[in-house]
Amino acid sequence: MLPKAVKALIRQNKLVQPTSGMAKGYAQANLVVLPKDLAFDFLLFAQRNPKPCPILDVTEVGSPEPALVAPGSDLRYDIPKYRIYVKGQLVEEVLDLEKYWTQDLVAFLLGCSFTFEAGLLDAGIPVRHIEENCNVPMYITNKQCIPAGVFRGPMVVSMRPIPQEQVVKAVQVTSRFPAVHGAPVHIGDPAAIGIKDLSKPDFGDAVTIKPGEVPVFWACGVTPQAVAMTVKPELMITHAPGHMFICDIRDEDLALF
Numbered sequence: 001m002l003p004k005a006v007k008a009l010i011r012q013n014k015l016v017q018p019t020s021g022m023a024k025g026y027a028q029a030n031l032v033v034l035p036k037d038l039a040f041d042f043l044l045f046a047q048r049n050p051k052p053c054p055i056l057d058v059t060e061v062g063s064p065e066p067a068l069v070a071p072g073s074d075l076r077y078d079i080p081k082y083r084i085y086v087k088g089q090l091v092e093e094v095l096d097l098e099k100y101w102t103q104d105l106v107a108f109l110l111g112c113s114f115t116f117e118a119g120l121l122d123a124g125i126p127v128r129h130i131e132e133n134c135n136v137p138m139y140i141t142n143k144q145c146i147p148a149g150v151f152r153g154p155m156v157v158s159m160r161p162i163p164q165e166q167v168v169k170a171v172q173v174t175s176r177f178p179a180v181h182g183a184p185v186h187i188g189d190p191a192a193i194g195i196k197d198l199s200k201p202d203f204g205d206a207v208t209i210k211p212g213e214v215p216v217f218w219a220c221g222v223t224p225q226a227v228a229m230t231v232k233p234e235l236m237i238t239h240a241p242g243h244m245f246i247c248d249i250r251d252e253d254l255a256l257f
Contacts, residue, residue, distance in 0.1 A: 002026075003070070003246045007078045013095050016080045018135040018204075018242035020114045020127075027180065027251055028244040029056050029069065029109040030221030031079060033097075033237035036061045039106040041149025045227075046108065048146040052155050052223035054111035054179050056247065056254075062103035069247040075107050081240035083225065088232030093240055100237060110221040111180035112244050113158055115251050119173045125166050128207040135242035136160070137201035139217075140226050142194030143185070153230035156220040157185060159198065161213040170216060179254040186217040193217065202226075203241040 003023045009015040019028060034042055039061075046053035057068040064075040076097040084092045084100060094100070113136075117127050129136045136158045143155040162170045167187060175183040186193050198215060199206045203222050209215060228236040239245065 003248050006246050007073060010080050011077045016095065019080065019244045019246060020117065020136060020242065021130045023246045024118050025250055027056070027069070027247040027249050027254055028112040028114040029247055030112050030224075031075060031082070031237070031239040031245055032108040032110065032224045033075070033105050034108075034233065035235060036104050036106050038150065038233055041151055042108065045145070045148035045151040046110065048148050049223070050178070051181060051185060051219035052145065052221065054181065055108060056111050056179065057109040059107040061106055064097075064101060064107065066107070066109055066245070066247075069109060069249050070245070071248070073248075075245065076101050079239050079245050080243040083238045083240050085225070085228040085233075085236040085238065087234060088229045097237060105237075109245060109247070110224075111254070112221050113174075113181045113218050114244055115180040115254065116174045116177045118251055119176070120170060123169055123173050125162060125170050125173070128161050129205065132207055134207065135204035137198070137206055138203035138220050138222050138241055139190070139195045140202045145223065145227070150231055150233070151227055153223070153227035155185070156203070156223040156226050157193070157217040158204075158220040159201075159215050159217050161207065161209040162216045164212055164214050167214055167216060174218065176255045177251070178256065181219045181221070184216050185219050188214055190215055190217075
């Protein structure tokens with residue numbers, strides 16, 4: 001299905017599930033929505049932390065339209081599920097933002113690693129959470145982001161088990177996509193980045209790691225949610241982990257070569 005068709009189903013609440021594998025060939029994005037008085041600080045934070053927070057689009061103040069990556073779309077309705085953080089606390093998950101949207105909000109769309117999964121599959125590299133029809137596992141690490149303004153906090157990573165003989169190829173494939181997290185930030189021992197138990201992700205679902213596979217970790221756009229829990233802004237709205245915005249631009253539009 002093309003992005004517009006998928007978003008039409010999402011807008012009707014007929015598709016409330018993680019979006020990995022949907023609209024193959026088209027880029028997906030994480031969402032962060034903040035009051036305008038925090039928008040510059042977050043823009044600076046994203047600029048200083050391009051691995052977890054690569055910016056694809058920023059809306060005009062009060063506008064829910066991502067005019068660069070999906071003209072005509074509406075970020076209040078076109079994501080399957082949203083999270084509302086108030087003073088760092090997750091207070092609600094909702095299917096649309098009609099109740100929460102105000103004219104002083106600015107929305108950021110950040111690149112998502114779901115975008116490069118088509119490239120992994122095309123290269124013959126398995127993507128386990130797609131195989132198991134679940135959400136990608138995500139973990140809060142001990143790697144700290146570079147602070148900016150009021151924003152600071154730990155990096156979140158997504159994990160995909162990769163057969164050992166295909167790890168180099170996975171690095172090569174994903175390195176082509178710096179706008180959607182790019183190359184992995186860590187390969188191998190999860191304890192080295194502060195992850196105690198791969199079977200207990202902080203976000204998403206645990207997946208099977210088969211003999212001969214290596215856990216490979218990519219920076220993740222859920223990082224702002226960990227940041228929200230750290231700095232406790234008055235309001236931050238995000239996508240629910242794994243429930244992404246599907247852009248109208250193609251994966252290859254974001255590739256370097």
